[in-house]
């Protein structure tokens with residue numbers, strides 16, 4: 001099982017959008033996929049899981065809890081219908097309290113990595129939807145990941161936080177060597193000056209930038225509002241085309 005953390009401490013850059021749609025695309029391509037919603041906002045869960053679920057990812061972080069991912073994972077559903085090959089460990093706001101308690105425990109940063117180790121034969125790919133903070137939850141994601149998928153948007157300060165993120169990853173992992181892929185999200189061909197600026201900033205990382213750019217596409221947003229992946233909401237649109245291309249690229253990573 002390859003474990004990819006979708007991470008960026010900047011809010012609203014497309015972590016959940018990528019988690020949900022890449023996860024769906026990978027499952028559709030035949031990979032056995034596990035999504036971990038590691039964000040107390042529970043946005044991935046809103047689309048593919050059950051926010052009211054009794055058992056959520058929080059159980060992993062409760063002291064003395066015997067529950068593992070096998071018990072917590074539920075089949076992903078789109079409007080009630082099970083999605084083949086796709087499981088999700090759901091999250092909701094209660095995770096925020098567990099995270100605070102966890103911050104005081106030893107070996108706290110390895111909880112998720114240890115839990116994933118036990119299901120590594122059950123899935124081909126695990127995607128972790130990280131929260132937009134660099135607290136103990138994100139650190140668990142960082143510890144567990146084989147690769148970081150880092151969404152960046154076409155905005156003036158898009159890359160400022162990436163250097164900080166690299167610093168945190170290096171500290172947590174105790175090495176500067178780690179695998180990552182930057183994913184450009186929200187591309188709009190009309191904003192040429194901005195695009196040139198961001199592409200210029202990305203040049204030093206060129207070897208680690210996904211070829212696929214996710215275009216700014218209103219149906220991606222509408223699909224989220226309608227609590228479904230863009231694949232089912234707008235099968236023939238640009239959003240689906242871009243996520244199909246990204247899926248192929250990600251299948252090829254670490255293959």
Ligand SMILES: Nc1ncnc2c1ncn2[C@@H]1O[C@H](COP(=O)(O)OP(=O)(O)OP(=O)(O)O)[C@@H](O)[C@H]1O
Nearest residue numbers: 011012013014015016017132186215216217221224
């Ligand atoms: N390519 C896109 N085109 C149009 N809308 C997009 C695109 N990517 C993301 N969005 C929209 O932007 C908003 C933020 O995206 P998303 O929730 O994926 O970001 P996030 O990084 O997970 O945010 P948070 O940091 O709060 O977890 C959502 O409303 C989403 O639908």
Ligand SMILES: [Mg+2]
Nearest residue numbers: 015016039043
């Ligand atoms: Mg999110």
